[in-house]
Amino acid sequence: MVRRNTIQREVVLRAVKSLHNHPSADEVYAYVTKECPNIGRGTVYRNLNILAEDGELRKAQATDGPDRFDHNLMDHYHVTCVHCGKMYDVDMEVISDVEERIHDKHGIKYLGYDILFKGVCPACQKEHEDKKEEAING
Numbered sequence: 001m002v003r004r005n006t007i008q009r010e011v012v013l014r015a016v017k018s019l020h021n022h023p024s025a026d027e028v029y030a031y032v033t034k035e036c037p038n039i040g041r042g043t044v045y046r047n048l049n050i051l052a053e054d055g056e057l058r059k060a061q062a063t064d065g066p067d068r069f070d071h072n073l074m075d076h077y078h079v080t081c082v083h084c085g086k087m088y089d090v091d092m093e094v095i096s097d098v099e100e101r102i103h104d105k106h107g108i109k110y111l112g113y114d115i116l117f118k119g120v121c122p123a124c125q126k127e128h129e130d131k132k133e134e135a136i137n138g
């Protein structure tokens with residue numbers, strides 16, 4: 001039983017790494033069933049959460065919609081496309097002293113922060129361009 005769980009966990013972890021795009025639990029499930037058609041949705045969800053608890057995956061908070069799972073364990077920021085909702089890593093160094101810059105007047109105990117950028121991904125930019133061209137050319 002232990003062995004079986006390990007295999008399922010590996011399959012789930014490999015799926016997140018292969019998808020490479022901060023998939024939601026549903027997207028991981030859809031991908032995993034291609035390889036293991038008999039795997040249950042609950043099993044995939046459970047293993048994703050265990051992997052996140054064990055630090056083998058990270059959860060990436062989206063502004064709306066479900067949590068995403070990230071195989072990149074380094075500290076980094078995310079940008080989500082405002083059109084399709086896909087999440088990408090931001091190519092920049094993490095600002096290390098954000099919390100040290102706070103001059104707290106409210107007695108807040110700060111626990112952390114999330115920085116989430118908004119943008120338009122290349123595919124959606126292109127789609128937008130195509131639509132503009134269609135409008136011009138009829």
Ligand SMILES: [Zn+2]
Pocket residue numbers: 081082083084085086120121122123124125
């Ligand atoms: Zn997009």
Ligand SMILES: [Zn+2]
Pocket residue numbers: 022060070072076077078088089
């Ligand atoms: Zn990421």
